[in-house]
Amino acid sequence: MNNKGKIYVVGIGPGNYEHMTGMAIKAIEESDIVVGYSTYLDIIKDLIKDKKTDTSGMKKERERCLLAIDYAKEGNIVAMVSSGDPGVYGMAGLILELISDEIEVEIVPGVSAANASAAALGAPLMHDYVVISLSDLLTDYELIKRRIDAAGRGDFVVAIYNPRSKKRVKQIEDAREILLKYKKKNTPVGIVKNAKRVGENVVITTLDTMLEHEIDMFTTVIVGNNNSYIKDGKMVTPRGYKI
Amino acid sequence: MNNKGKIYVVGIGPGNYEHMTGMAIKAIEESDIVVGYSTYLDIIKDLIKDKKTDTSGMKKERERCLLAIDYAKEGNIVAMVSSGDPGVYGMAGLILELISDEIEVEIVPGVSAANASAAALGAPLMHDYVVISLSDLLTDYELIKRRIDAAGRGDFVVAIYNPRSKKRVKQIEDAREILLKYKKKNTPVGIVKNAKRVGENVVITTLDTMLEHEIDMFTTVIVGNNNSYIKDGKMVTPRGYKI
Numbered sequence: 001m002n003n004k005g006k007i008y009v010v011g012i013g014p015g016n017y018e019h020m021t022g023m024a025i026k027a028i029e030e031s032d033i034v035v036g037y038s039t040y041l042d043i044i045k046d047l048i049k050d051k052k053t054d055t056s057g058m059k060k061e062r063e064r065c066l067l068a069i070d071y072a073k074e075g076n077i078v079a080m081v082s083s084g085d086p087g088v089y090g091m092a093g094l095i096l097e098l099i100s101d102e103i104e105v106e107i108v109p110g111v112s113a114a115n116a117s118a119a120a121l122g123a124p125l126m127h128d129y130v131v132i133s134l135s136d137l138l139t140d141y142e143l144i145k146r147r148i149d150a151a152g153r154g155d156f157v158v159a160i161y162n163p164r165s166k167k168r169v170k171q172i173e174d175a176r177e178i179l180l181k182y183k184k185k186n187t188p189v190g191i192v193k194n195a196k197r198v199g200e201n202v203v204i205t206t207l208d209t210m211l212e213h214e215i216d217m218f219t220t221v222i223v224g225n226n227n228s229y230i231k232d233g234k235m236v237t238p239r240g241y242k243i
Numbered sequence: 244m245n246n247k248g249k250i251y252v253v254g255i256g257p258g259n260y261e262h263m264t265g266m267a268i269k270a271i272e273e274s275d276i277v278v279g280y281s282t283y284l285d286i287i288k289d290l291i292k293d294k295k296t297d298t299s300g301m302k303k304e305r306e307r308c309l310l311a312i313d314y315a316k317e318g319n320i321v322a323m324v325s326s327g328d329p330g331v332y333g334m335a336g337l338i339l340e341l342i343s344d345e346i347e348v349e350i351v352p353g354v355s356a357a358n359a360s361a362a363a364l365g366a367p368l369m370h371d372y373v374v375i376s377l378s379d380l381l382t383d384y385e386l387i388k389r390r391i392d393a394a395g396r397g398d399f400v401v402a403i404y405n406p407r408s409k410k411r412v413k414q415i416e417d418a419r420e421i422l423l424k425y426k427k428k429n430t431p432v433g434i435v436k437n438a439k440r441v442g443e444n445v446v447i448t449t450l451d452t453m454l455e456h457e458i459d460m461f462t463t464v465i466v467g468n469n470n471s472y473i474k475d476g477k478m479v480t481p482r483g484y485k486i
Contacts, residue, residue, distance in 0.1 A: 096366050
C-alpha cells in the first residue's frame with residue numbers, strides 16, 4: 001500500500017474479457033481495492049477473485065464515487081470500474097467532480113457501447129455521428145428533444161444510449177418521430193442488445209418499423225444518415241470513397 | 244491456411260500497446276497476413292515481427308482494402324489494421340462496401356481517438372456529444388458547416404477529428420466561428436495531440452483563444468457544452484448529478 005492513494009477510473013469495455021484493454025487489466029491488477037456496481041464486478045469476477053471489492057446499490061453512483069475517494073484517501077490504489085468507456089456517461093466525470101484532494105486520478109479509456117454496437121452491426125458510425133442518452137433522470141427532457149432535432153437537422157448518424165426502460169417508454173417514440181421530420185422512413189436502424197457480451201442480439205430494421213422490435217435498457221440504437229444502407233445483413237454508412 | 248479466408252478489421256486503439264484490446268491482439272496473432280498503412284504497422288511492429296505484411300501508400304485506402312480482400316480470397320486470414328476504432332472514419336466501412344463474396348468479415352472495435360483524448364483531458368464527453376471530421380476530401384464542405392451549426396444549436400460537446408492539415412487551415416477557424424454563435428467565449432476547449440501514445444500533448448484552453456495553440460492532423464479538439472468547466476487542470480462536463 002502506498003502512502004498516497006490513487007484512483008484508476010477503468011473502462012472494462014462492453015463485457016467480454018477479450019474487449020478489455022491491457023491497461024484496464026493492469027490497472028485492476030495493480031489496485032488494492034476494486035469499487036463498482038455489482039453487475040460490473042460480476043463481469044470481471046475471474047480477474048478480481050483475490051481482490052478486496054466494495055460496491056453500492058443501483059443509482060447510488062455518488063455514494064460509489066465517495067467510497068472510492070475514501071479508500072484512496074486512506075492510501076489505497078483504487079480501481080473504480082465502469083462498463084464501456086468511463087468517460088461516456090460513466091464514472092470519470094463524477095469522480096473528477098467530487099475529488100477535492102491531491103489524489104491522482106487516471107482515466108483508463110475503454111471500448112464504448114456505441115463502438116461495440118457499431119462493430120456488431122457492420123460500420124454504421126463511419127461518418128459524423130451523435131451520441132445521445134434518452135434518460136431524463138439527470139437531463140431536462142426538452143433539452144434531449146432539442147438535441148435529437150439538431151441531430152436530425154445535421155443528418156448525423158445517431159447512437160442512442162438508454163433508449164427505453166420499463167418505466168420510461170415514450171422517449172424512443174418521440175425520438176423516432178422527431179428524426180422522421182428529417183430522415184426517410186427507410187433509413188436503416190440497428191438495434192443491439194448486449195453488444196459484444198453474452199446474449200448479444202442484433203436487429204437491423206428501419207426508422208419506419210423500429211418500434212416493432214424489443215428495445216430496453218441493455219440496448220443501443222443506431223439510426224443511419226441519409227446515405228446509410230444495408231448490405232448482406234450489415235449496416236453501412238459510406239465514408240464517401242468512390243467504390 | 245484455411246480454405247476459406249476471413250478478414251478481421253482490427254482497431255489498434257490510440258497507439259500505445261496497453262490500450263489495445265485482447266481481441267485485437269488475438270486477431271492479429273491468428274492472421275496469416277497483416278495489411279495496413281505503414282504508420283500503423285510500425286506502431287505494432289513488435290507484435291507482427293514474424294508476420295507477413297503488406298501495405299499501400301497514404302490516401303490509398305481503397306487499394307489497401309482490395310489488397311486485404313484479395314488475400315482473403317486466396318484463403319488467408321487477414322488482419323486489416325486501423326488506428327483507433329476501425330468503425331469511426333476507419334477501414335470497417337470501406338471493407339464492407341467493397342466486399343462482394345462470401346468472405347467472413349469481423350470488426351474488432353478499439354478505443355477511438357475521441358475516447359482516448361477525452362481520457363487525457365479529464366471527462367469532457369460525459370454528456371451528449373458529436374463526433375465530426377473537418378476533412379472535406381470526401382465530404383461536401385457545406386454539409387460539414389451545417390453539421391457544426393447543428394451541433395452548436397443542440398449544445399452538444401463537439402469532438403473534432405482532422406481539425407487542420409498543412410494545406411487545410413480554414414476549416415477549424417470556420418468551425419470556431421460557427422460554434423461561437425451558440426457557445427460562450429470561455430467554453431472550455433481541449434486540444435490533444437497524440438492521445439495515449441508517444442508524444443502526447445494536452446492543452447486546455449477556451450473557444451476564444453483556441454487558435455493560439457498548435458492544431459494539426461495528429462490532434463483531436465474537444466469543445467465543451469454550456470456546462471463544461473475546468474477543475475484542477477482537467478476538463479469536465481457534468482453528467483447532472485448533484486455534487
